[in-house]
Amino acid sequence: MLLRQNFIIILLFFGMVLSGLIYLNNNQCSGGTGATVDPRKLRYNQQITEQGITNLEWKQNTFGLHSSPGLLYNQPSALVGRTDVASVTSWSAPIIWEGTFDSTLIDSIYKQQNLTIATTVFALGKYVGFVKDFLESAEQHYFVGFRVHYYLFTDQPELVPEVKMGENHTLTVRKVQSLNRWQDISMGRMEKLEKLIENELASNANYIFCLDIDTKFYGHWGVESLGRLVGVIHPWLFDTSRDRFTYERRPKSQAYIPAGEGDYYYAGAAFGGSLENVHNLTKTCREQMSIDVANSIEAVWQEESHLNKYFLLNKPSKLLSPEYMWRDINESAAQIKIVRFTNVPKIYAEVRPNL
Numbered sequence: 095m096l097l098r099q100n101f102i103i104i105l106l107f108f109g110m111v112l113s114g115l116i117y118l119n120n121n122q123c124s125g126g127t128g129a130t131v132d133p134r135k136l137r138y139n140q141q142i143t144e145q146g147i148t149n150l151e152w153k154q155n156t157f158g159l160h161s162s163p164g165l166l167y168n169q170p171s172a173l174v175g176r177t178d179v180a181s182v183t184s185w186s187a188p189i190i191w192e193g194t195f196d197s198t199l200i201d202s203i204y205k206q207q208n209l210t211i212a213t214t215v216f217a218l219g220k221y222v223g224f225v226k227d228f229l230e231s232a233e234q235h236y237f238v239g240f241r242v243h244y245y246l247f248t249d250q251p252e253l254v255p256e257v258k259m260g261e262n263h264t265l266t267v268r269k270v271q272s273l274n275r276w277q278d279i280s281m282g283r284m285e286k287l288e289k290l291i292e293n294e295l296a297s298n299a300n301y302i303f304c305l306d307i308d309t310k311f312y313g314h315w316g317v318e319s320l321g322r323l324v325g326v327i328h329p330w331l332f333d334t335s336r337d338r339f340t341y342e343r344r345p346k347s348q349a350y351i352p353a354g355e356g357d358y359y360y361a362g363a364a365f366g367g368s369l370e371n372v373h374n375l376t377k378t379c380r381e382q383m384s385i386d387v388a389n390s391i392e393a394v395w396q397e398e399s400h401l402n403k404y405f406l407l408n409k410p411s412k413l414l415s416p417e418y419m420w421r422d423i424n425e426s427a428a429q430i431k432i433v434r435f436t437n438v439p440k441i442y443a444e445v446r447p448n449l
């Protein structure tokens with residue numbers, strides 16, 4: 095009995111000595127004084143920046159989908175739905191088409207959450223000419239009745255037209271330097287978005303959408319589009335086999351997707367989600383694009399190629415059908431029952447700074 099007690103005491107002693115040694119060793123590895131920090135030990139919401147560590151406090155979207163007692167709406171069916179299109183992906187993410195949601199119900203659920211939806215657009219050079227139609231049409235169709243904060247980046251704030259904003263909709267105009275190549279303007283958006291989220295939006299908005307400005311709203315775009323990570327199926331390639339998708343096919347680029355891989359082809363003109371998820375998306379695309387620059391390669395469709403690579407490896411939790419980014423208001427397709435948001439036709443040689 096006594097022998098056994100002694101044995102346990104000796105075992106405990108050695109245990110303590112061993113854990114002391116491990117502790118000392120760990121401290122030495124991380125600098126000991128706390129001057130450097132092992133990034134693997136940081137919490138998910140901390141970032142190492144040039145200034146040191148910043149805490150990014152993400153606004154949490156952990157609401158339940160609460161419905162009000164007595165609310166009347168059409169009975170949802172387990173049997174009947176759209177039969178001409180897929181409304182779910184093979185990883186179980188919904189694909190939003192007209193007829194897959196009930197606005198009365200979904201608006202009432204999300205009304206209770208007091209959400210802010212940040213929305214970013216860029217208008218540099220001649221693209222400032224697209225701002226008026228974009229904003230005026232958005233004010234008729236985009237998250238009407240919900241809080242929206244638009245951020246417009248432009249090199250010519252003085253040319254931004256006065257547009258009457260609806261209730262709880264605000265516009266912030268930010269001046270940025272213009273660039274000589276349209277490709278750099280388009281790709282440069284990723285870094286600007288990454289910094290905007292880091293510096294201002296992380297704890298101020300629940301969701302963000304990043305949209306092209308050469309666009310116009312013609313129909314409802316609302317809370318049915320909200321999700322953790324949201325991509326839009328490209329209007330030209332929604333009915334095409336993956337081998338004909340315009341992914342980057344050169345292995346030298348970080349955006350490379352080999353033949354035989356890929357889910358959908360996503361539009362570069364609209365993506366969104368929670369601030370944390372979109373921050374990771376923009377940061378990753380910015381990093382991958384700078385590796386490409388160092389290797390003297392530019393992806394075939396610039397940041398759209400990198401976005402497609404990102405979505406292949408980080409599946410969106412919700413997909414929006416091409417109703418949410420259509421070709422042109424004068425184009426039709428049997429599956430498109432409503433055009434919500436569409437490209438505005440443009441003469442490239444007239445609006446872009448280079449060809």
Ligand SMILES: CC(=O)N[C@H]1[C@@H](OP(=O)(O)OP(=O)(O)OC[C@H]2O[C@@H](n3ccc(=O)[nH]c3=O)[C@H](O)[C@@H]2O)O[C@H](CO)[C@H](O)[C@@H]1O
Pocket residue numbers: 215216217218219220221276279280305306307308360361362363364394395396397398419437445446447
């Ligand atoms: C429908 C769609 O998915 N469009 C994508 C597509 O071509 P797009 O032809 O739609 O590209 P684009 O010329 O509209 O450029 C993208 C965006 O960059 C901004 N901009 C561009 C040029 C300029 O001089 N000033 C300016 O402000 C503006 O916000 C514009 O909406 O491919 C681009 C990258 O190759 C982007 O991924 C676009 O989002």
Ligand SMILES: [Mn+2]
Pocket residue numbers: 306307308363
């Ligand atoms: Mn565009």
